[in-house]
Each structure stands twice: as structure tokens, then as C-alpha cells.
Amino acid sequence: MNFILPYEQYLDIYHYKYLALYHALRTAILGGTLPGGTRLPSTRKLAELYQLSRGSASQVYDMLLADGYIRTERGRGTFVSEGGFLGGDDERPDAGSLAFVRPGVERDSYGESGGSVLKVSGGSGAGGNGNAGSAGNAGNSGNAGNAGSAESAESGGSAGISAPEGDRVFGRWPGEAGCSVLRNGGGSEADAADGIRASGEGRECRGLSGVAGGAVPWNGGGSEKDVGGSVTWNGDGSETETGGSVPWNGDGSGSDAGGASTLVSGGMTAEGVLGYGNRPAAAAPITLSSWGERLMERQLTVYGQVGDGLISFRSSGMQAGQFPYAEWRSALNYAGGKRGGLLNSYCPPQGDEGLRRAIAAHLGITRGIRAGAGQIVLFSGSMQGIVILTQLLLEQGSCAVVEDPGYHGIRRAVEISGGKLLPGRVDAEGLVPEDWAARLLFVTPSRQFPTGAVLPLERRRRLLDWARRHEAVIIEDDYDSEFRWGGRPIEPLKALDREERVVYVGSFSNSMFFGLRVGFAVLPPSLVAPVTAAKALYEPLPAGQLEQRALARFMGTGGYSRHLRRMTRIYGERAQLLRKLLTAQLGDVLEVLPGDAGLHLYARWLRSDAEFSAFRAAALRRGTDFRDAALYRIRPSSAAACFSFAHLDAAALEEGVNRLLHAWKDVQNRS
Known part of the structure; x- marks a missing residue:
């Protein structure tokens, strides 16, 4: 798994890369970014990532090992030691020096002032709210909870919230400060920061939680607090809600998520969007708000399915069969409960x-x-x-x-x-x-x-x-x-x-x-x-x-990390193959920009705009498609294209680029 280190920050402080990398790793361990048990890269990979010699990478690990920050297991690798995280807000690095200050801790000789390594000076170090640490190591500590926040899903404490007389707390969402559900009596009105309102005797109002460290939206004494926007619960127990808009195609059908996109013109009438083709011609259009008018003036992208036989370089998600469906189905079963x-x-x-x-x-x-x-x-x-x-x-x-x-x-x-x-x-x-x-x-x-x-x-x-x-x-x-x-x-x-x-x-x-x-x-x-x-x-x-x-x-079970590692390898191979094919076969018309991440390649068009338009049309006739990067520009600029590849295997990539090559030949033959 990849991880981020404040490496560049330490390069500004220390003269040697190995010292900068040592302090970056130490800070990540002490700060809890790399928790105990995290597997670290091999010295070969570490040297490759940070452009060090392998000997320097080994020296970094030797220094961390000597100070007890990491441990090694023969045949398995290098891991962060348990208890490396000091914990507690008062024990985190100073924003300027990135150094930790903690009682009973002394500095060693690695590096310079403001960035030296910290060691526990004898005895056992005690964590802030956690277990005592073993001799020579900083103890494990739990994070200090904020006032009123719950430390586990079983407790749901509320901060500064009390039910007014005649009201009762009849439920709460666990694990958040102020996470209570209140019922108002006597026909009073509660307007929380969530904007959910219930009025009238016997109505129910579900209060939103504030979070640890954030403001709790309910007043402590149960008084009214009026903050904008509301969702009303009707007297019969039903809810009147505002929801998101549904993207409709021009024929009135709902749209499916998928590959190629089509554009619904902002100038379409209500009849066209909703598909009411038999409405009387005399029916006057409903007047929209200024927000609604701005919405309809802009083009909205509606995604549809890719046609049969078309090799589309537009984004279409993951290729069927690549996703670990069995593991995901097990997670869904677990989420539904027994x-x-x-x-x-x-x-x-x-x-x-x-x-x-x-x-x-x-x-x-x-x-x-x-x-x-x-x-x-x-x-x-x-x-x-x-x-x-x-x-x-x-x-x-x-x-x-x-x-x-x-x-x-x-x-x-x-x-x-x-x-x-x-x-x-x-x-x-x-x-x-x-x-x-x-x-x-x-x-x-x-x-x-x-x-x-x-x-x-x-x-x-x-x-x-x-x-x-x-x-x-x-x-x-x-x-x-x-x-x-x-x-x-x-x-x-x-x-x-x-x-x-x-x-x-x-x-x-x-x-x-x-x-x-x-x-x-x-x-x-x-x-x-x-x-x-x-x-x-x-x-x-x-x-x-x-x-x-x-x-x-x-x-939580590691399925997501395994999925990312597997797909990163597959996508990397596909990106390199597509780059190679485009450069070899269309290098005289497309300049593929460098990149080492993501799910699409960006290529500048090297010919005229007119030829680009003709090339796109010819590609469609040949059964392939790609995104025109003009969609992403505010100001006019030279033509460019985007080629997504996550959904295409090697055979489809080769066939798609071959069709693009023939499309370009068609343009040349017509000119």
C-alpha cells in the first residue's frame, strides 16, 4: 500500500536525503499516520521511491530499528512497532519544527535542533488515555475524546443537550456528540442547524448531531434555534422532502450510468425533458426561478450505454469480471445484519x-x-x-x-x-x-x-x-x-x-x-x-x-486494499500499452502527455481544428469514440482528446487504436 510522508518538508531542514527520510518516517510513526503493524516498503522499493541508494535506505531502517520505531520479521518484511504513536493533542509535533515535546523524553543525536529523534528515558512511558507502554517505548494511547463525544458505537453521548420539560429523548444515533433525537411537547417549534422542523403538539423532530470538535446545533436548554432551510414532517407522519433532480433523456426515459455521454440542450422545454409529447399546444410553460433558469441554460451530461460493436475510449467504469464481486456480496450480507x-x-x-x-x-x-x-x-x-x-x-x-x-x-x-x-x-x-x-x-x-x-x-x-x-x-x-x-x-x-x-x-x-x-x-x-x-x-x-x-x-477486512493493489497493476499495464500504441501508430497527429496515475490519457492534437473534427467523425464511422477535451475548456485553445482505458482489455485497446489509425487514413484520403 502507498503512503504519504512529509519528505519534502524535511529536505528543507536537513542536508542529506537519508536524514530527511528518517525524520519523515519517524514523524509519521509518532503522529499515528503509520500505525503499529503497518508493513513498510522493502529497502529496494524505498530507495526507488525517494531516489536513494539501497545502502542509504537500509541505513534509515537501521536507525529506526535501533530506536524501536520498527521491527523486522524474517521472511515477512519490516513493520511499524506497536506503541509507536504517542497520542493526545498535547504530544503532536509542533507546527513549525515538526518535533515532539513530551515529559520524560530526551533527544538523540540524529539531525539538528527542531527535528531530532525522541527517546523515552528509562522506565515505562504512559499513553495519554491508553495502556502503559513497555520500557524504552512510548506507550499506546487512545485519543482523548472531546466533550460529549462517544468513543464507541455503543455509547452516544450528547454535548450540551437536554430535553426541555415535557419532552423526552426517545433515541439517538450512536458515537457522535449531540447525537440525540428529541420530541417536542406543547406545540413548540424546534429549528436546529439541520433545518428540520416539526411543529404542533405531539409532532416528532429528529435532531441532527453536532460532531466532536464542532458546534452542536441544538440549544442546551431546549429553546428554539432558527437556522435556514427546512424539511417538514406532515401531521399524518409522512415527510415532505426536497430531493435531487433525475436526469431525463429527451424521450422521457430515465438515464442509466454507463459509457458514452449525450448532451441534453439547456433550451429544451419542460415537455421535451419530461416526455409529455401529448400535452396541449396551448399549455403555458411553468416559470422557473433564476436558479432554474441558470440550470437550464447549461448543458447537462446524461450517461448512456455504449452501443454494440463500438469501442469507446470514454469513461465506462471497470471491466466486467475484474471486481471481486463475491467478497463484495459477503460485505453486503454482513451489512444487512442477521x-x-x-x-x-x-x-x-x-x-x-x-x-x-x-x-x-x-x-x-x-x-x-x-x-x-x-x-x-x-x-x-x-x-x-x-x-x-x-x-x-x-x-x-x-x-x-x-x-x-x-x-x-x-x-x-x-x-x-x-x-x-x-x-x-x-x-x-x-x-x-x-x-x-x-x-x-x-x-x-x-x-x-x-x-x-x-x-x-x-x-x-x-x-x-x-x-x-x-x-x-x-x-x-x-x-x-x-x-x-x-x-x-x-x-x-x-x-x-x-x-x-x-x-x-x-x-x-x-x-x-x-x-x-x-x-x-x-x-x-x-x-x-x-x-x-x-x-x-x-x-x-x-x-x-x-x-x-x-x-x-x-x-475493514482488507478487501479494498487488495482490490486497489490488483487493479493498480492491471491499469498500469493498460496505460502503458495504450500510450505505446497511440505513440507508435498516431504519433504524427497526437502527442500523449506524460503521466503515472489515473484512468485516462490526455493527448494534444498536432494538426488543424478542422482535421480534428473530421477525425472524430471518421472515428465514429469506424466504430470507435473518444472525448473531445474542448468540453473542459473555458477559453478557446488547441484541440486535444482524452482516452479512458480502465474498461478495455489489451485486445480492445489494440483494435480501438487500429480503428483510429484507419479513421485518420480516411481523413487523409478525403483531403
Whole structure:
């Protein structure tokens, strides 16, 4: 499994790579990013990732072994020692020096001031709230819980929440601060930050939880608190909800997730969208709000199935048969409970707590992001999260910086929310930082969409500095960097963020399968309550609760990590094959940009725009298709194409490129 280390930060402090790598590993172990029992790469792999000699890599491990941070097992490998994590907020590294300060600990001679290794000076070290450590090692410690938060799923403590006289607490969601369900008596009205309202005598109001470290939306004395947006429970016990829109095809049928996309024009009438072909001609169209008008002015992508015989290089998800379906089915059975006993269970609008804990653990190891389950909110796909965040953070008429080229869904979210686009220039190294007059930025630093460029550390730091100076928020979209087959993992902006200015957005749709609509966001503490309230407005009860519990089980049993390792190898082979085929057969018309991660290749067109249009048309006639990168641009630019490959095996890749070659020959013969 890949993991993130603060390696570049220590290169600025120490003169030698082996010392920088030693301190990066030590910090990750002491900070809990690499928990006890984590298997570390071999010295050969470590040397390859960080461009060291194998002898230097062995020296790093020898130093860590001598200090008790790691252990080795003959024939198995190198592992992080149990009890390496000091635990507790007061024992974490200082933000400036990355050094730990703890009673009874002395520095050794590795490195310089502010970055030296810490050793327990004799006796047994006691963890903050956990078990005492053995002699010479820092003890295991549990994380100190915040006031009112529950440490296990069996207890559900509430912070500062009391039921007013005449009311009763009749249930609660476990494991979160303030996670209570209240019933109002006497016809009073409770308006929590979740915007869920129940009025009248005997009505029930399900209160949302605050999270550990976040604001609890209910007043302690049971008084009313009026915060925007509401979902009303009717007197007969039914609910009136607002929901997401359903993408309709022009003939009125619902759309299926799949491969090739078609565009529904923003100028379509209500009859065309809903398929009411027999409506009277005199029927006047219903007047939309300004938001609705903006929505219909933009083109909406509706995904459909790929036609028979067509080899499409558009994104179509995982190839059938590659997913470990038997293991996933077992996880689904577990999630449903014995005899379906858990099918009707509830979870808070933030999403299943078990999955949020699993995501937090996974991000800590693979991305170097330190976050608790309370900072994570689950969505029905990452795009839902991006839209909600845009609506919360962007005032109408305000500017938001978006990459150009960049993901068109983000562009539409900004425009439909009433914001103004501020295009950010992209070059061979990703987004070029500027002193933008804006307070919201969308960026894909780990793998720029669609070009695949990796944002250098220096630019990432400049973006964080811009956010600090402008009191801005950066939304980091990490859409498909789970699959990296070359180079070392890229440290995300969120892992470098020290001022809680970055929102990290991810999704399981690419790493699992398209039908699993589970996205998530890792939020600064101040955004947890607002995002949870907005999520509750759209989905008072989260969609896909069974799948969320199953995914938590799948991750907890190691199935997800095994799946990622296997698919990374397969996708890496396919990416290299496609790159080789395109370069060999179409190298005079397509320049494939370098990349070592992701699920598509980006290629610049080397001929005229007219020839590109003719080439696309000829490719369709030959039975193949690809994405025109013009979809992702704000300003006009030279033609380019995107070629997805995850769903195509070697034979299909070869046949598809062969068809593209014949399509180009058709264009040449007609000219």
C-alpha cells in the first residue's frame, strides 16, 4: 500500500536525503499516520521511491530499528512497532519544527535542533488515555475524546443537550456528540442547524448531531434555534422532502450510468425533458426561478450505454469480471445484519460512522491526512458534495477560481449557483498560482484534470499562502489518484494545510464501480455543521446506507486494499500499452502527455481544428469514440482528446487504436 510522508518538508531542514527520510518516517510513526503493524516498503522499493541508494535506505531502517520505531520479521518484511504513536493533542509535533515535546523524553543525536529523534528515558512511558507502554517505548494511547463525544458505537453521548420539560429523548444515533433525537411537547417549534422542523403538539423532530470538535446545533436548554432551510414532517407522519433532480433523456426515459455521454440542450422545454409529447399546444410553460433558469441554460451530461460493436475510449467504469464481486456480496450480507435485521437501521446525515472511520484510517495511511470521523461527511457521489460546498461558500455574483482546462461539472456548479468563473491557467506542471481576487478555489493538485499534470510542492505552498492571505477556501478534488503505478505518492494539499483552509473531496465511484455513488469530504471543523445541515436539507436520511455499511466492512477486512493493489497493476499495464500504441501508430497527429496515475490519457492534437473534427467523425464511422477535451475548456485553445482505458482489455485497446489509425487514413484520403 502507498503512503504519504512529509519528505519534502524535511529536505528543507536537513542536508542529506537519508536524514530527511528518517525524520519523515519517524514523524509519521509518532503522529499515528503509520500505525503499529503497518508493513513498510522493502529497502529496494524505498530507495526507488525517494531516489536513494539501497545502502542509504537500509541505513534509515537501521536507525529506526535501533530506536524501536520498527521491527523486522524474517521472511515477512519490516513493520511499524506497536506503541509507536504517542497520542493526545498535547504530544503532536509542533507546527513549525515538526518535533515532539513530551515529559520524560530526551533527544538523540540524529539531525539538528527542531527535528531530532525522541527517546523515552528509562522506565515505562504512559499513553495519554491508553495502556502503559513497555520500557524504552512510548506507550499506546487512545485519543482523548472531546466533550460529549462517544468513543464507541455503543455509547452516544450528547454535548450540551437536554430535553426541555415535557419532552423526552426517545433515541439517538450512536458515537457522535449531540447525537440525540428529541420530541417536542406543547406545540413548540424546534429549528436546529439541520433545518428540520416539526411543529404542533405531539409532532416528532429528529435532531441532527453536532460532531466532536464542532458546534452542536441544538440549544442546551431546549429553546428554539432558527437556522435556514427546512424539511417538514406532515401531521399524518409522512415527510415532505426536497430531493435531487433525475436526469431525463429527451424521450422521457430515465438515464442509466454507463459509457458514452449525450448532451441534453439547456433550451429544451419542460415537455421535451419530461416526455409529455401529448400535452396541449396551448399549455403555458411553468416559470422557473433564476436558479432554474441558470440550470437550464447549461448543458447537462446524461450517461448512456455504449452501443454494440463500438469501442469507446470514454469513461465506462471497470471491466466486467475484474471486481471481486463475491467478497463484495459477503460485505453486503454482513451489512444487512442477521436475517435482515439492520435493513431498517438509521444513520445521521453525515453518513455511516463506521465508513467514516474507515475512510479516516485509509486517508491517514495513503494520503497522510490526519482527520477524525467527525470531520468527514458522506455524499451521493463527490459531485453532490461539490455542489453543496459551492452553494454554502459562494455568494451570488462572487468569483471562484477554476482550472482551465478543468472538470466541467465544477464549472457548472459555480455558474448555476450564481457565481462568476475566474479561469486559472494550467501549464505542464498544473495550475499556475496567481493573486486572484476571489475567496474560493477548485484545484486537482495530485493529478490535474484532464491533463494529468502533478502540481509541484512549491506551487502547492503558494496556493496555501494565497488562501491564508485572502481568507479563502480551497476545494481539493482528488478524483482518481488511488491508482498510481509509477513514481511515489503525491502529498495532497490537505496534508500540508495548517490553517484549516482546505476541503479534501474524494469518491469511490472510480476505485470501486460506477454504480456505487459514495463520495466524501474531509472538512475544516468550522464547516462540519453547515455542510451537515445542507446535506440534511437534500437528504434527511442518507441514500445507500446498506452500501455504506458494506463498504466499511469491505475496507475493514482488507478487501479494498487488495482490490486497489490488483487493479493498480492491471491499469498500469493498460496505460502503458495504450500510450505505446497511440505513440507508435498516431504519433504524427497526437502527442500523449506524460503521466503515472489515473484512468485516462490526455493527448494534444498536432494538426488543424478542422482535421480534428473530421477525425472524430471518421472515428465514429469506424466504430470507435473518444472525448473531445474542448468540453473542459473555458477559453478557446488547441484541440486535444482524452482516452479512458480502465474498461478495455489489451485486445480492445489494440483494435480501438487500429480503428483510429484507419479513421485518420480516411481523413487523409478525403483531403
